Amino acid sequence: MKQFVVIGLGRFGLSLAETLYDLGHDVLGIDIDEEIVQNVADSITHAVKADATDENALRALGVRNFDVAVVSIGNDIQASILVTLILKEMGIKYVVAKAQNELHGKVLYKIGADRIVFPERDMGIRVAHNLTLSNILDYIELSPEYSIIEISAISSWFNKSLSQLNMRRKYGLNVIAIKRDGDVIISPNGDDVILKGDVLAVVGQKHDIENMEKHL
Ligand code: ADP
Numbered sequence: 001m002k003q004f005v006v007i008g009l010g011r012f013g014l015s016l017a018e019t020l021y022d023l024g025h026d027v028l029g030i031d032i033d034e035e036i037v038q039n040v041a042d043s044i045t046h047a048v049k050a051d052a053t054d055e056n057a058l059r060a061l062g063v064r065n066f067d068v069a070v071v072s073i074g075n076d077i078q079a080s081i082l083v084t085l086i087l088k089e090m091g092i093k094y095v096v097a098k099a100q101n102e103l104h105g106k107v108l109y110k111i112g113a114d115r116i117v118f119p120e121r122d123m124g125i126r127v128a129h130n131l132t133l134s135n136i137l138d139y140i141e142l143s144p145e146y147s148i149i150e151i152s153a154i155s156s157w158f159n160k161s162l163s164q165l166n167m168r169r170k171y172g173l174n175v176i177a178i179k180r181d182g183d184v185i186i187s188p189n190g191d192d193v194i195l196k197g198d199v200l201a202v203v204g205q206k207h208d209i210e211n212m213e214k215h216l
Contacts, residue, residue, distance in 0.1 A: 029047040153200060
């Protein structure tokens, strides 16, 4: 069990905080808006009204003892930057910050945020991949260059081994796992055979993934 502090309980922060709590973690939620704090009081460990740009208020709440802090203030970019900076200066090891746009993300990164999320942009990309091809079940961006897709096996792959499919040569992609009937084959080798109903996790450069998608 980990201890999380989520600052800013808007749509993203709230859904993140409630999910972490449902997963069994300790979650302190902080928001400047009294009504928001009251509404969330029963669905996370602890909810407090405070202005997170006030360093003393954060100290009084013992925020520095938390494992992970998430800054999910989006619209007030100045507050988001200030709070991220305060948290890193307090010595919190892992700070995740939500960015409104690329420039905001860059600033957050420069002041020491450990991970930046762009919820709307990332979800837009995922849904687009999912909508264009019914085989693509999920799309996760690892870095600006690399992604992972989860894809259900197409019929022309059935009963062929990974060596026969030769995705590495054909597309520059690596199959890192095969999901089958609730089990997962991790790091499959060339002899592993794809069966009907399999789901493959494939990692590679984005343009290589897009190239494969076009050929499906
Ligand atoms: P979303 O798009 O996820 O709803 P918003 O930026 O609209 O994100 O919401 C951010 C939340 O952060 C709001 O509930 C707002 O009250 C809260 N917030 C804004 N500034 C501060 C601050 N200085 N301290 C604490 N909470 C804040």
